[in-house]
Amino acid sequence: MSFKADALQLLKPYYLVNIILSLSYITLKRTPGICNYLFNSDTCEFDGRETEILFFLLIVVMIRTRKSGSVTMISYLSSSFIYIKLANLILWFNADYLMGIIYGIVFILGALLVPEPTYSGPTNVLYFRGEQSLTEEIAKDKTIWLVAFYTAWNPVCVNFAPVFSKLSMDYSLDNLKFGKIDIGRYLEAGKKYRVSDSSMSQQLPTVILFENGKEVIRRPTFDSKGKLTKFIFSEENMKVAFGLNNFYEKAKRDLKDGNTNKKSN
Template sequence: MSIKQDLRQLLKPYYLFNILLSLSYIAFKRLPVLCNYFFQTDQCEFEGRETEILFFLIIVVMIRTRKAGSVSMISYLSSSFIYTKIANLILWFNADILMGIVYGIIFIFVAFIFPEPTYSGADQVVYFRGAENLEEELQKDKQVTWLVTFYAVWNPACVNFAPIFSKLSNEYGLENLKFGKIDIGRHPEAAKKYQVNDSSFSKQLPTVVLFKEAKEVMRRPIPDGKKSFVKFPFSEESIKNVFGLNCLYDEAKNQSKTKRRLKAD
């Protein structure tokens, strides 16, 4: 996503309200007029406990966004909002219980009224209902190449990757080059069969697997020699380059042409 697209995305209510909620305590505590009125003090400085909470928040956001594989400004913001808002909730309750309750009500209200925007363009993603459904589809026509994402709806990295995968399916999808997704939170047997760790500490979410002739030929992320997983940036360009989508697309197109020509003969 370009900088212009990022800025356009930031104008959507979800991002505007969440940025305001994330910066609310800092703004109210540091701006003299607001500080004097709400905190009844002329000392508009952070106290020791407040500084500790904010410092801890910075560390948590940095770690979690790196684990989420965030690669753009929007991704970083989306990954960090929940942590910044919880930190603000703690700070507001620490300052005044009533203000903490008011902030909590606004927090919940915004979450329900302004959900995170999702990719609204066309896509060609097939959603599988478990491991058996995926296996049936793979065996149905072994000439079809499948790129399948194993994901969980609660995982920030999966949420960030969803619009990218949808966009790629729309750009590269053909009758013999298809894109699929399977929610391993709802279908844990698929996670077990395809060896994808679905725990909350998993470094395998999302996992993208390429199937050719009904067999797995490549996946990301992949384990290193120490039973850990090599971090993979789930960006549009990374998926295109690592899985060779341009080559797969050309192969699939040529295969379709040959098939039509043979039928005509």
């Protein structure tokens, strides 16, 4: 996404609400007048406890967003919101239990009423509704499938959606197809294809390329020691890791040969 596109995204209710919640404590604590009234304090400065919490938050956000592979401002914010809001909750409770409870209620209502926006642009992706339909479809002969295993609640999956959709528009053919399955909803698919949907899972999303029903390439994958290898789901990384240009040319040749054989018969 360009900076302009990111800026337009920030105008959506989800980002506005979460930015306000994320900055609420710091802004109010540092604003003269409001600070003196809310916190019953003569100085609008952070005390030692607050400084420790904010410093710890900074470390957690940096580590978690790096592990999630955030590469744009929007993906960085999406990955950070939950940790920043939890830190704000602790800060509000530390200042006053009543304000902590009020913030907690607003926190929950915001999550329920203003969910993270999903991608709604052009796409050529088939959404599978269960493990059986996925297994049957990818087993069809002479068809290459690129399938994304995701969950609706995971920020990295949400940020990956426009990238996957763009690839589907650029590379889809009758024998080169793109699919997605929500393993948070269809648990059996995650189990069969060894993709964890845990809230602590670093396998989300997982993209697998199938050829003639068999797994050919997977990202992220595990190394020889069983450690998950980090993968950043950018458009260029996807093209290189899955050899999409080569598979696209192969699929086109197969289509051409198939059409030629039909005409000769």
